[in-house]
Amino acid sequence: MHRKLTSAMEHAKDSRQTNTVPQDGGALDSLGRWREWVVPSPDSQATYLAWLQIREQLEAIGAREAAQHVTARDIAQLRALFRPYSRKGFIAQHELADYAEIDLRFHQQIVRLSGNRALQRLWALFGHEQMQMVKANTIESLDRAQVSLQDHLAIIDALESAEPERCALLCKQHIRALYDHICHELQ
Known part of the structure; x- marks a missing residue:
């Protein structure tokens, strides 16, 4: 080859x-x-913000494509990720590191469910696994866990309803909200 x-x-x-x-x-x-190809992990706040803007677009594409052929089994697996938190309606402080890992798995699944191999490769290049500590700290320091949970559940609902444009919009809004929150905190 x-x-x-x-x-x-x-x-x-x-x-x-x-x-x-x-x-x-x-x-x-x-x-x-x-x-x-190597995409370096963000090494500064400015780079992290630029990285989030790229993620916003990539994951919107993934969600749009996933909504076109997601199965009931896929939906059940996505819901199962958040079941421990959605049942009780909140995420406790001591659960934030675990929640950050589940958050990563959710976003990986959305991109995987798109069926778009080029998108999957590009998304993987961004070193999401290496960013887990940053992500866990961001969720905790910005107190975004509850909002994030509701965002994820809304995205799953849109996937289940097979609404590609709504899925893309919700993914964009989810990541844009994090971006905006970080920008606000930096001021």
């Missing part, structure tokens, strides 16, 4: 077409060396 890709890229480069192949997770640099 790598040889075929290299040959195709050399041809494209010689004909000045392109030097990247997004669907294959990397690119040939100007010297013809293969490089994996």
Whole structure:
């Protein structure tokens, strides 16, 4: 596969077409060396905010596509993630780290359910697992857990109703609310 890709890229480069192949997770640099794509984890507040803006768009696409073919089983699995919290109606302080992990799994599932492999690869490049500590601290410091829970349940309802545009809008609003909250806290 790598040889075929290299040959195709050399041809494209010689004909000045392109030097990247997004669907294959990397690119040939100007010297013809293969490089994996790497998206660095945010290392500053400004970078984290830019990262959230990108996530807002990616996850809206994922939610829109997921709503078009999500199954009853998928919905049940998403609801099961939040069942411990939705039953009692709140998230206790000592549960925030666990909730942050469930939050990550929810967003991973939405992107996975989209069925869009390019989107899945791009989303994975953003190093969400490495950002878990930041995410847990953000949920705790901004006191967003209850709002986040309600957002997630509304997204699941929209998925269940097979409303692609509503799903996309709710995902955008969910991540935009976090972005706005962080911006407000930084002022």
